[in-house]
Amino acid sequence: MRSPFPAHRRAAARAAVALLFLCLIGGGAGAAERRPLILIFAPTYEYKTLGRQTPEDAQARTSAVQAVRVVRDLLQQSGVVEAVAYVPEGASDNPLFARAAQESKLSIRWEDPAPPERAALAKALGARYLLTVATGPQPGGGVFVEAQAAPVGRGQAWQAREHAQVTRGSVRVGAAAGAAPAPYNDDLMSAANTLILKFLAGPLGSYTRSAPAPATTPAVEAPAPPPGGGGEAEVRALLAQGEALLTEKDADGAVVAFRAAVNLMPRAAAPRIALIRAYLQARRGAEATSEAQRALALIPADDAAGRAEVSGLMAQGLAISGDTTAARATYEKILAARPQTTWARLGLADLLLTQGKVAEAEALYRAVKEREPANAVAAERLARLHATRGDFAAAMKEMEALPADSAVRYTTARDLFDSGATLVAATLAQSRKTFDKGRTSREAFFETATAQAERANTLVSFLKACPPDQNAPSLVRAYRQRVLAASLLAQAAANVLAFIETGDAAADTQATVLLGEARNSLSEARAAEGPRAAAAEAAAP
Known part of the structure; x- marks a missing residue:
């Protein structure tokens, strides 16, 4: 079989954050090489399916991206390297890639980078290896995973292929990390796991031998003296850099910064906790969980509050990884020891909500609200x-717990209004169609229209009770468009009722016009707020 891999070369150093990679790959006399960066792509031919719509193309694309992510996760879990996956969708908006391209003045076709572009991006990021991963069905059953590693500068090129066919229902464990992986396809996970073990033993052998063996609560090395003796100052600079990257929504970049800080001061809890939070923001649950276990080994047993905080972060990592049973058990253990821990109650409630256990979640939110009436998250x-139940009057009452000038109050009201108004408009339009087709009686149509008219009027009051910051012109413009949309929606509902009661065709026509204008006003409101408009439009039924 002809290999799908193009030739690649990889990475050196990103100028603006050279200090980070100095700590990662060893800079200065006596510095040990630590956690080289691996940039992972799917083969070029996989990404050419993005613009086509056939089921085969969609499946090939999904498999390619899934293989890249599972390899990334296994590499991260090994504790030997930092791994970053390149996924075409959103790559140009990824701050880590965008900043590297801008600082190195790269011109990249983000949807399908050519081999030289991939090598240039890897170099700008400071990667040690460019790893290209392919997957597909194995003749006779199962799947294959193939990988080619091209070094940057000196290093050992490497290529291997593995396949696996696992009995359905078996549990695959990421042996490279000693931890349960994200819930990928068993065949893919098994083949990728074998491949990564070979990669770690081959080109990454020198790093693997110097890395501490993974364990449930890994031992922490004594920190090596940093070059020039400026360890604390460097750590503070790295932590500040990481926080700035998080503010810019660059979670992957923050991971690199915080990892460098951890490498300088591995016995300090604060850098590791910052790293855990970055992993959580990047939705990398397995890595967050692993680092939380390490952090728990650092925090004294008598620091109950500190250990509870890290345990809560670990629960979040478990939930992101899909292990909701362990996540719930972790939250419940925290609450058993510290029953009034508000953030643990809220975390458990959020977890239960994702599992569809609405009543249990609501009881926990209510318990927090009763103890802390002004708690913004519970409200x-x-x-x-x-x-979600259509009870906007009750929702408005809960919102009264938030300060009138609270940004959370306005954004929550805005989101709830958008979903509620969209649902009212859709319900009115659909009930009209079913009535015309004789599928609904006049009485049922009237009841539906009456309920939607009441809801539309409640939405008007709800929105007016939660205005935005008057010093934010774009928000004020969007708010006024929403108020107009709410008014138009209420008028449309009134005309629908008039049509049902009197049979007035003019009222029917006017209702249709008003519904269209209400939708247009809502769209204009979303557009006035910029990038969030597209997501809101896509979510609307």
């Missing part, structure tokens, strides 16, 4: 629960 969650 916001309860308001959303009421809104």
